[in-house]
Amino acid sequence: MFVQLAGIRSSSELLADRRKPCRSLLRRAAVFHGENLMIWRAIIAGLIVAGVTELANRTPRLGALLLTLPVISIIAFFMVWQKEQDLQTISRLARETLILVPLGLPFFIPLAFSERLGLSFWTSFISGLLLASVTIGTWFLLAPASSE
Numbered sequence: 001m002f003v004q005l006a007g008i009r010s011s012s013e014l015l016a017d018r019r020k021p022c023r024s025l026l027r028r029a030a031v032f033h034g035e036n037l038m039i040w041r042a043i044i045a046g047l048i049v050a051g052v053t054e055l056a057n058r059t060p061r062l063g064a065l066l067l068t069l070p071v072i073s074i075i076a077f078f079m080v081w082q083k084e085q086d087l088q089t090i091s092r093l094a095r096e097t098l099i100l101v102p103l104g105l106p107f108f109i110p111l112a113f114s115e116r117l118g119l120s121f122w123t124s125f126i127s128g129l130l131l132a133s134v135t136i137g138t139w140f141l142l143a144p145a146s147s148e
Helices: 011-032 035-058 060-068 071-084 087-112 121-142
Strands: none
Touching (some): 035 071, 087 121
């Protein structure tokens, strides 16, 4: 009774108070888990796209360099690992990506030669999408199904 009136607290009460900030930090860190993780992924992807766009406007060569770096792939592999912790999933994703990246390259052909061919942006863009769709679509139709 005297201890309570004098404001002296037991060691267990002091220990409980010291844990409160840790719990608070853990709750704040929970912002990066669960449903919020998808929001953070979208924010990161948006920032990367905005950054590449700004850089490409100023220095096209550096913008192209950033586009060739597999930044999104690196982030995606990291996020899949954080969620799944399964090397088999990562390996399968890497194999599929390794095949699909070259198949998507025809997208750039009409854009790269649009000035020489006298094509507008939208004509080049849609032509590139069609070319990439044909190569990727053909692979989806003819390639063996991925083993799960």
